[in-house]
Amino acid sequence: MAAMSDAMLARLKAVPLFHSVEAGGLSDLASRALRRRMDAGELVFREGAPADAFYVVLSGSVRIFTHDATGKEVVLDTKKAGDYFGEMMLDHRPRSASIVTLEPSEFAVIERREFSAFIAAHPQAAEQLILHLIRLTRGMNDRVKQYVNSLGDAKAADV
DSSP: OHHHHHHHHHHHHTSGGGTTSOHHHHHHHHHHOEEEEEOTTOEEEOTTSOOOEEEEEEESEEEEEEEOTTSOEEEEEEEETTOEEOGGGGGOOOOSSEEEESSSEEEEEEEHHHHHHHHHHOHHHHHHHHHHHHHHHHHHHHHHHHHHHHHHHHHHHHO
16 A cells, blocks of 8 residues: 555656645645546546545546537546646535546546645645636636627627
């Protein structure tokens, strides 16, 4: 078990979210993380499912998507090794998007209770998570502005 925990620790150290966390705290988190392997094309979770864990991509990649009102898939993002997803589970609401593997992938899966305790004990990781969420929000704001502008451009073309 120690060898697996050491391997997990080495992988987590490479994730920018954890760069400022001291070795002992990260080692504790690594020992609590579960390893999950999935084949290409497998659904990690579906939009609307209970949100109970945080995922770190150890290898492979995933596509994050939702569906529009017509049922068309809308890709929100992709994640690769070193990235993470599922942080929105901290609000105890269901998953806001679906995630599928694009290739064989491996994840460190950290239950909400464990991740919440880790964030509370490591404010520098909490700050990194907040900065990440701010970047996501700013990106969404930019996309909404572009969309609204394109609607205005389309309306002007109709006149």
